[in-house]
Amino acid sequence: MKKTLIACSITLIAAAALSSYGFTKPSIAAQESITGDWTAKVKETTTRGTVLWLSLTSNSSDGKRNWQSSSDFPLADFSGLNPNAGANAQFSMQREAGTVVFTGLFSNGKGVGEFRFSPNGNFISTMRGLGYEELSTDKLFTMTIHDVGTRFISELKSLGYEKVPINKLIAMRIHRADGDFIREIESAGYKQVPVDKLIAMRIHGVDKEFIAKARTLGYGELPVDKLITMRIHGISEEYIKGVQALGYNNVPFDKLVAMRIHNVNGEYIREMESFGYSQISVDKLIAMRIHNISGQFIREMKESGFNNLSVDDLIKLRIHGVDSTYVRKMKGN
Numbered sequence: 001m002k003k004t005l006i007a008c009s010i011t012l013i014a015a016a017a018l019s020s021y022g023f024t025k026p027s028i029a030a031q032e033s034i035t036g037d038w039t040a041k042v043k044e045t046t047t048r049g050t051v052l053w054l055s056l057t058s059n060s061s062d063g064k065r066n067w068q069s070s071s072d073f074p075l076a077d078f079s080g081l082n083p084n085a086g087a088n089a090q091f092s093m094q095r096e097a098g099t100v101v102f103t104g105l106f107s108n109g110k111g112v113g114e115f116r117f118s119p120n121g122n123f124i125s126t127m128r129g130l131g132y133e134e135l136s137t138d139k140l141f142t143m144t145i146h147d148v149g150t151r152f153i154s155e156l157k158s159l160g161y162e163k164v165p166i167n168k169l170i171a172m173r174i175h176r177a178d179g180d181f182i183r184e185i186e187s188a189g190y191k192q193v194p195v196d197k198l199i200a201m202r203i204h205g206v207d208k209e210f211i212a213k214a215r216t217l218g219y220g221e222l223p224v225d226k227l228i229t230m231r232i233h234g235i236s237e238e239y240i241k242g243v244q245a246l247g248y249n250n251v252p253f254d255k256l257v258a259m260r261i262h263n264v265n266g267e268y269i270r271e272m273e274s275f276g277y278s279q280i281s282v283d284k285l286i287a288m289r290i291h292n293i294s295g296q297f298i299r300e301m302k303e304s305g306f307n308n309l310s311v312d313d314l315i316k317l318r319i320h321g322v323d324s325t326y327v328r329k330m331k332g333n
Contacts (some may be wrong), residue, residue, distance in 0.1 A: 010039070031135040034058055034117040034175040038102055041077075042083045042109035043062055050075060052083070054146075056115065068188035071174075075329035078102075081111055083109045096123050096149030097140045117141045126150060131163055139166060155179040160192055168195050175202040184208045190224060197224045204231035213237050232262045247279060255282045262289040271295045277311060284311050300324035 016220040036058030043053055071095075075081060092099055098120045103152060104113010119140045130153065135143075142151070148169045156172075157165055161183050161287070164172070171248040172178065177198040185193065185201070188211045193201070201207070206227045209255065214222060216232065216238070217240045222230075222245035229235075235256060243259065246269045259265075264285045272280060272288070275298045293314050301309060301317065306309035309317070317323070 030212065032119065032140050034137060035053050036114050036115055038104070038111075038113055040106075040111040043072075045072065048072065048074065052078065052081070069145075077147075082106065089113070093144065095144040095147055096120065096151070097143040098123070100141075100144060117144065121215075123149070132166060135166070142170055146170055148173050152178070156182075159183070161195065164195055168199070173201050175199050177202045181207075185211070188212070188223070193224055197228070199223075204228050206231055217241070217244075219253060219256075222253065229257060233257055237258050239265065243269065246270070246273075251282055255286070258286050262286050264289050275299075280311055284315075287315055291315055293318055297323065301327075304328070318324070 003108070009240075016071075036056055039053060040052055040054045043051060043154075045051055048223045050259075051072040052075055053070065053072050055068065059066050062067050078091050078093055082089060083106055085106045087105070087107070088103075089111060090103045098118055100115050100117045102113060102115045104111055105269065117137075117140075121138055124135055124140070127150075130150070143166070148254045152169065152173065153164070156162075156169075159179060161182075170199065172195065177288075179184065180196065181202065182193075185198075185208060188208045190211070201224065206224070210231070212229065214220065214227065217237060219230075219240075227261070240256070243264075243266055246266055248269075259282060264282075268289065269280075269285065272278075272285075272295075275295060297318070298309075298314065301324060304324045306317075
């Protein structure tokens, strides 16, 4: 019994000593790796030049990992890549979070093969020091693919974005809501935009150019949410100019959105004008669209003997289901 106690004491003392000198057991993530299959193709893009489209698939034997992803990457992200090797190829992606080694075949800009990801244990320790605990191997792999590292985190911190959650860091990288984008929208007057909204702005194409166009069209100093709403509903420069050319200037933002949602556009306004309905208020234009008052409906009602109907009359007819078919039925035709 005494020997057992002495042995346990020695073990505990040794472990404490190793810990005090910085010798700690590597995390589980640092010891694991991820393997899978890849396919790739070199392609030309209008905005990013020559890139490598890369698709990755990984399925673990225990069923816990089953995913597929694909993205475009600059060729400079890879070491040893020769897209025209015409034979066996090996190249790698080396990031702070880890390294992905690709093996297989590459010929005429197309490739296929297998990959292995190995996490960087030192990176895990560094991230722990920054307050990011328990990074799984899957998370480290995603961080490697999208280049989420201490440099990106430090850049965000310098711009006022401190301790951004890992999932949001990854989303920012995927959608390129990076330092350049943040500085760009800051120069347009939008400072300290929340991370979720930065990502949404990127997804929907709200950039410095779009903000400037909105201002020139009379929609300046809109909050971020409304700029995103404009993009979501396709309120473009062309659309705004189209309704302004027909006399609808300075339409309040919320009504402009409602017009776009219900497809009140220049074409519809001109159609109504051709039937003698000019300078209809925005609210009534929206109501007409909601109740499906079209040129065909107006024509059919005129042919049924209903001339000189006001906009309100047309709306009431639609609300109560009165159309040309109903009129013929009432007349016994």
